Amino acid sequence: MDYKKRNGGPFVGGASQAKRGKTAGEWEDSPSQFEEELSMFDEAEMDAEEMEGQAGHDVIPVGDLFSADLNPRWRRPLAPSLDPSSDTLVFQQIDLDYYLVAGMPGQLQGKVPIIRMFGVTDSGNSVCCHVHGFAPYFYVPAPSGFTSSHLGEFKKELNSAVLKDMRSNKDNISVTVLAVDITRKENMYGYHGKRSHDFLRITMAMPRLIAPAKRLLEQGFKFAHFPIQGYQPYEANIDFEIRFMVDSDVVGCCWIELPKGTYKVTLCQYEVDVGWTDLISHPAEGDWQRIAPLRVLSFDIECAGRKGIFPEADKDPVIQIASMVQRQGETEPFIRTVFTLQSCASIVGSQILCFTQEKQLLQSWAEFLRTVDPDIITGYNIQNFDFPYLLNRAAALKVNLFPYLGRVRGIKSVLRDLNFQSKQMGRRENKTVNMEGRVQFDLLQVLLRDYKLRSYTLNAVSYHFLQEQKEDVQHSIITDLQNGNEQTRRRLAVYCLKDAYLPLRLLQKLMCVINYMEMARVTGVPLTYLLSRGQQIKVVSQLLRQAMKQNLVMPVVKTEGGEDYTGATVIEPEKGYYSVPIATLDFSSLYPSIMMAHNLCYTTLLQKGSVEKQGLSPEDFIKTPTGDMFVKSSVRKGLLPEILENLLSARKRAKTELKKETDPFKRQVLDGRQLALKISANSVYGFTGAQVGKLPCLEISQSVTGFGRQMIEQTKQLVESKYTISNGYQGDAKVIYGDTDSVMVKLGVGTVREAMDIGKEAAEWVSSHFTPPIKLEFEKVYYPYLLINKKRYAGLYFSSSADTHEKMDCKGIETVRRDNCPLVANLINTCLQRILIDKDPQGAVAHAKEVISDLLCNRIDISQLVITKELTRTAQEYAGKQAHVELAERTRSMCWRTPFPSTHNTTWSSSCLSLSKQRVSCSVSSNPNTS
DNA sequence: ATGAAATCCTAT
DNA sequence: TGAGATAGGATTTCAT
Structure with missing residues (x-):
């Protein structure tokens, strides 16, 4: 039940200690280790490929103009020609958005949304796929007495109400409601005897029309002879992208197949059009688990700030931009360049492009980016520093061709402020830059999300994970280096290159791309959502997919913070120092297993009066420790238990596959997968308890914790009742501490071995008292054990071997x-x-x-x-x-x-x-x- | 001086 | 317009 990876231990804190600064003159002495590493790349390539008249360590004085033709290796591989009538097109989709175009023929002046999927083929060619014909919609219950003869009137009235509601109608829209249909659906919130009802499925012309239509219907809507009434909206708060993905069974980063004859090629490297019902989405299984050779670009910029003042984009120039490009799955970057302002001495293993004008440097780098056409862009704090700085600087210098960084021609990249706040991460002000078709993978953001570290500087982080540090250049001397000669600028360029290289190394070491892709696949959301959104969207995506199979719809609930509910029990600790082995027993995946064991779900919840109304007999439902009632799985199996079972069985599969797999790359994917599955299972409970959320249900969450409290208490009693001297055991067992899903037991034995044996036996025996899949497991022995207080203890940790401790485990203590x-x-x-x-x-x-x-x-x-x-x-x-x-x-x-x-x-x-x-x-x- | 409330960060 | 949960120890800040 831990949600975040932990920092290894107390001593990594030393990472924040930068190396002592070198004195001037030391720079030119000997090449740094990093420079040697760079030159190794060069040699490897010299051996591997014939030099195409383009030495890796060239210095190219690009005085005025710049041409991508100079650098053939920057481009993507040539795309074999494609014949839509005889070829299928298969690609891995990595990002997805939508845009609006002037409407279809027959529809006057309106606009329709087109889903746009970006991806890469097995051969490394980029794809932009326009998916036509999918429109946003939501549901409301049909009023009583409603028949298909009323559809026309309803549609007409709603359409004019929405039109009237618009403050301005710049687009001159005349049709807002595209269609209204009657369909049988069932509300997923609460058990109502599996009875479906007539719902109106309201299809709108554009995603942004959903909100006003929903509001108008909610507030009170009148049509035909029906009385004015408010309508409870369903699924009106689903992002359009998620709506599309759920409906077409597409998950994040999955492979897409466009069968021959269903698509047409419109532009350059595979820009294609397809109807939304024609595309085939492949579940990420077997061969479809593979990952396309994505291009990952990492970059870093240097600015010449004034003494003691943080660089400001309207005053201080950008003097260098280092870039490294690597194909996902390879171990080395195949492009290593620095764009510099003024001359710069050569660096073996990298290419230097020198400019005399900052404007040209910027414009050329943008051109470089467009030529390389990366799928993923990384770097350190690029989201809040490098990209904003570049855009602001380009604007200040009027480099008008700079801010087109996405993969869609003509769409300008603009800087926006974004406020993101969550209870988990507090309020955080972020900047965003739109870059259609490219995933921005800012390593700082990844680390802030996934790791608890003492320091998040690139230097500290690199030391922590790679035992490597930045090149030694103080911020304060950057301007001096720039104003020196080509050797001092070279020193700066090496520094800059390393700052571009380290994020790439970290990305690889932490397997970020793979782990995030697996998370996208498991939960069904786009990759970008994982970094820009919270936890809830992942559960919503899974819930909608599961609900659709059973014709259930999700209501829109008004978010309203209420009373907190009771959480877990922490057993009062018997504080002290224990010089005897202490066995620890844990319920594995406690909350998910409680939800599965007792069938807790929205769809099984019995609301007030439901028992009588449904005429349910006592065998049909259970009463939880908090007094809430849910029908048993024999009556109806809940969605959440189903989702959890799928996640946990998929995890089990991934883990067995992992054991068999020998290919290291496939192993990484599988490991990322099992991790994603575990995290996803654990976040379902949190979703039901999130009172400011998409679908909170405190009956579920408080029942879950209620069962948990009952179980830990019962476990304590069971263990203490059976393992006694009077029952023939060596000592009287005593539970000296426990928190949420674990108990620490003093079994009265003298050796670790005995504690392990009895611990295992006890875990098994206690498990038999609970409903599967609830399971108590023996986890470890502490010997000795120091229990200071609730949530504060330390001990030597034995689990695999009874002879030697694996570590000193400290919880909650200053360390x-x-x-x-x-x-x-x-x-x-x-x-x-x-x-x-x-x-x-x-x-x-x-x-x-x-x-x-x-x-x-x-x-x-x-x-x-x-x-x-x-x-x-x-x-x-x-x-x-x-x-x-x-x-x-x-x-x-x-x-x-x-x-x-x-x-x-x-x-x-x-x-x-x-x-x-x-x-x-x-x-x-x-x-x-x-x- | 003393205790309540706020803050921080952890355990699960 | 988007945000997982509660329990709880230790310390700091604020009010009296």
Whole structure:
């Protein structure tokens, strides 16, 4: 039930320590390791391919003009010609949007939406596929007495109401409602005896007309002789892209086939048109799990800022842009270039293009991007810095051909501010740049979403994941390097290249592309949604797909924050130091398995009075611990349990396939898949409890936690009742702690081996008391174990072997918290090691005293105390604020308190852990004068 | 001085 | 116009 990957341990914090700056003159001495790496690429290519008169390390002085023809390798492979009447076209779709065009013949002056899918074929050719004929729609229940004879009147009245509602009608639309049909559907919210009703399916001309039509019908609508009434809308809040994907069974990043004779080619590298019912979507199974050779571009820019001032696009020039391009699945970038302002000495393994005018540099780089035609663009903080800066700079210099960065000719890329806020991530101001057909994969955003780190600077992150760092160039000297000679500019170019290279390496190491693609495939949403939207859309997408099979429709609910509901139980800990093995038993996937075991779903919920109304007998339904009622699966199987079963069985399949698979690339895909499936299963519960959400249902979420509370209590009692001396066991078992889905048990045995054996037996025995698929599993043994408080403990972790511990596991203690400086984390960590590993509490106390005394006597270099109190603050470095660290207060009160009741007055007693009370506090202040 | 409320970040 | 959940410890800030 953890939602986020964790930072490995306390010591990676050192990553934020930059190498000491080199002094001037040291630059030219010896090539850096990175330069050697670059030159290796060059050699590899010299061997691999005949040089096409285009050396990899050329310096090209492009004085005025620039031509993509100079660089044949930038282009995509030549596209074999395609005959729509005899060839099928198969491609992997990676992005999807829609646009409006002047309407079909017969429809005056209106506009219709066309879905546009972008993708890549197996041979690496790009595809832009226009999907015609799909229109947005929503549902309302048909009023009583409604027959097909009323359709015309309803449509006419709604159409004129929507027209009247429009403030202006610039497009001169005359038809807003395209069609109204009667269809049998059932509301998915609540069990009503499987009775379907007449619904009106209202098809609108454009996606943006859905909202006004919905509002008008909701507020009260009158037509023909029917009385004025409000209509409950259904599925009127579904993004058009999702609507299309659900209806045509397309999932994110799946392969699409256009059979021969169904499409036509209109333009260049496979720009095709097809009807929406003609395209074939392949489920991501077997061969269709593969990934096309996507082009991934990573880039970084350098600006010549003024001393101490963060670069401003209207004043400070862009002086270099480094780019690296790699095909997904390959290990090295095949394009490595730097565009520089003024001359620059050559760098083996990369191509340098020098410009005398900044305007030409910018325009040429845009041309370069369009030529390379990347499917995915990455970099570090490109979303909030590089792209906005480039666009603003191009606007300031009036480089009019610059801001066309997408794959659709003529669409200008514009900068917009976007406010994104969620309870999870707080309020975050973001910028966006539209780039049709390309997925922007800003590595900083990925890391902020998926990893909890102490620092998010590129340097720290690279060190953490790659044990590698940036080239050593201080921001403050960039302008000086630019104003020097071609050697100093070369130094800058190497730095810039590395900043483009590191994101590429990280993307590969963390398998971001694969993992995100698998998530898109599993949940059915476009790749871009995964980075720009929250968790809910993924559940909505799955829910709609499952609902459609059963003719169920999803209501639009008004979002209204209500009362919080009760969550999980945390068993009161028996605090203390345990020098005996403690077994830990966990319910695996607790919340998903509760929902499956008890068939909890919107479609099975019995609302007030339903039992009587449906005439249900007590065997037909259950009453949950919170008093809510749901029908059993024998009456109707819920959608959510179905979704969860699919996810978990698919995960099991992926894991068995993973065991068999030997190809490393396919293994990565499978591993990404099983991870995506697990995360997806865990987010279903959160969706039902999200009170400001698309379809909250507190009856479900509070029942889930209610069952959970009951189960953990029962588990405690079962274990303590069976494993007793009177039942022939070595000791009386005692549950000393438990949180949500786990219990820590002192079994009264002396060895890890025994604790494991009894633990396994106990888990199995307890499981038999619960409804499948609920399952309690033995997970690990802690020996010894230090239980400080609720959600705060540490212990040596045994699971695979009874002989050696795998790690020292710390939960909730300062060592894992990022709001402490590393000094405190290190101190506590050392103390814990003394206590748990060396079994020497006096040693721990001695160490703590020593550190404190060193601190008080100024024997500790306070530059060690680089802290990142919160990640937003680190992120601010990108907004230009230099974090200046100072030691505000050396220690607080030096009191030593006894943390445990005197019953535990063992040698442990005066625990060093009380040091957390006197932790060193550092304050971070903004000081622009600091270099 | 003292306690309540707000803030932060973790556990699950 | 888009946002997963609650429990809970430790510390800081604010009000009295």
